[in-house]
Amino acid sequence: MTPPFEELLPSTQRALLHRIAVAQAEGRTPSYVGAVQRDGQLVWTGSRTSVDGHGPDADTQYRIGSITKTFTAVLVLRLRDEGLLDLNDPLEKHLPGTGVGEVTIAQLLGHSAGLGAEAPAPWWERTPGSLRPELADVLGEQPRMHPAGRRHHYSNLGYTLLGSLIEAVRGASWEEVLRREILEPLVMDRTSAQARAPHAGGWAVHPWADVMLPEPAEDLGLMAPAGQLWSTAADLCRFAAFLAEGDERVLSAASVRELRTPSAPPESDEWDSGYGLGMQLVRRGGRTLVGHTGSLPGFLAALWVSVEEGIAAVALCNATSGPLNGTVAADLVRIVADAEPRIPEPWRPLPEVDQSLLELTGPWYWGTQACGLRLVADRGVQLEPLRGGGRGSRFVARADGSWTGLDGYYAGETLRVVRGEDGSVSHLDLGSFVFTREPYGPGAAVPGGVDPEGWRGL
Structure with a gap:
């Protein structure tokens, strides 16, 4: 295993501190806290403040706004994994009487249910929830803005409905379910629905003074x-480690990957961003980041994770507007990744190999396109083009001797070996596509047959 990163280089630490110092100064925010985690370990924290001798630290609470949505999405996926609901279920099946019950749970999670972004006046973020005691008060008279399933339209109303769904299925308050099923298992004892000291106060900074x-x-x-x-x-940062790797006490790695998978197409001018199930997805400088940003009056927050590089960053401040926390958190990831690239794990041979699988490795041809098949861990395989672009995927082994695609074009598709009457391998079948050992070889099991005269010149 790669040894833990106990401490970043002094130059990297200074670059991180400089970034949040610039954010605090130019963003004109009373205080600012940043943190970086690498391979599950907190490797740096820093802060800046407008009050001499009274700086916040990584244990100071800030309000995190819509990062809350990711927690809510995790709770919904737990219900799905327990078989208590299906993401394609209409809301009405589990939470009747809302008036928008035909939308699906998946659409609510991915902000594609067509609901409005905000609750009716007065401004819900700055007024007590007691003004909206029923879901009808939250949804208003015209909650639908767009046809369900057609486009991404960010909706706080949708996550209000999901919270009520969790309460209806669990028979307990959203806050209690959150504490029991996420916060306690992940030892997040400084995350709460109400502020607990030490915490920052929320401030609005005058735009012109x-x-x-x-x-x-x-x-x-x-x-x-x-x-x-x-x-x-x-x-x-503890939550970020979970979002990167999963935790069987909360949600499996496979279900966490589902949270990170795009669920709806972005707006036409936002091809560098998208949304999964309760998670934002962005591309910054060729790097994919997953997580969420958040804001409420007096606070801005951001959490980004580079799963591939094992780096996560958090940026928190106590101002209504000013710093672009999403950009700052992304910059913290970039600074560490560029200054101290991840040291790869040493190559090691597989612990064992099945000779019948080993004979499947090497070149295969889909028509005339050359592809290579290689073995990976746990009897899995990887199929990818040998030249240029094209369709490639990783495949996980199934008990019946076939494989299921994990990603790319063939995600969910079945790959199987087809043998002749004598038991020898005839070809590979991948979702009806035939892969042969030779390109259109004589006698190959190619749909439509092969011209008996074979290959020829002009």
Whole structure:
């Protein structure tokens, strides 16, 4: 195993501190906290503050706004994995009487249910949830903005419905389910629905003068699952480790990958961003980041994870507007990844090999396209083009001797070996595509047959 990164280089630490110092100064925010995690270990934290001698640290709570949605999505996926619901179920099946019950749970998770973004006036983030005691008060008279399933339209209303869905299925409050099923297993004891000391106060900074105004910290009531939580940089780094690898106590690695998989097409001018199930997906400098940003009056927050590089970053501040926290957190990931590239694991041979699988390796041809098949761990295989672009996938072994595609064009498709009457390998069948050892070889099992005269010149 790669040894843990106990400490970043002094030059890297200074670059990280410089980035958040610039964010605090140019963003004009009372305080700023940043943190970086690498391979599951907290490797750096830093802060800047406008109050001399009173700086926050990684244990100081800030409000995290819509990062709360990722927690809510995890709770819904847990219900799915327990067989208590299906993501394609209409909401009405589990939460009747909403008036929008025909939308599916998956559409709510991915913001493609066509619901409006905000609750009716007054501004819900700055007023108590007691003003909206029923779902009808949250949804208003016209909750639908677009046809369901047709486009991504960010909706706080959708996550309010998901929170109520969790309560209906579990028979307990969203806050209690969250504590029991996520916070306690992941030891996130500094994440809570209400502020716990030490915590930052929320401030609005005047756009044209260096003066401040306190922002109210309201209990959002029914809308809590969309943006209620308070957390710390250290706790969010623990959550980031879970979002990268999964944790069987909370959600399997496969289900966490599902959260990170795009669920709806982005807007036409946003091809560098997308949304999974409760998780935002962005491309920054050729790097894929997953996580979420958040804001509430008085607070801005961001959490990004580069799963491939094993790096996560958190950026928290206590101002209504100013720093672009999503950009700052992405920059923290970039600084570490560029300055101290991940050291790859040493190559090791497979612990054992099945000779019948080994004979399948090497070149195969789909028509005239050359592809290579190689063995990977746990009897899996990988099929990819040998030249240029094309369709490739990793495949996981099944008990019946076939494989299921994990990614790319062949995700979910079945790959199987077809043998002749004498038991020898005839070809590979991949979702009806035939792969042969020779390109259109004589007698090959190619659909449509092969011209008996064979290959020829002009």
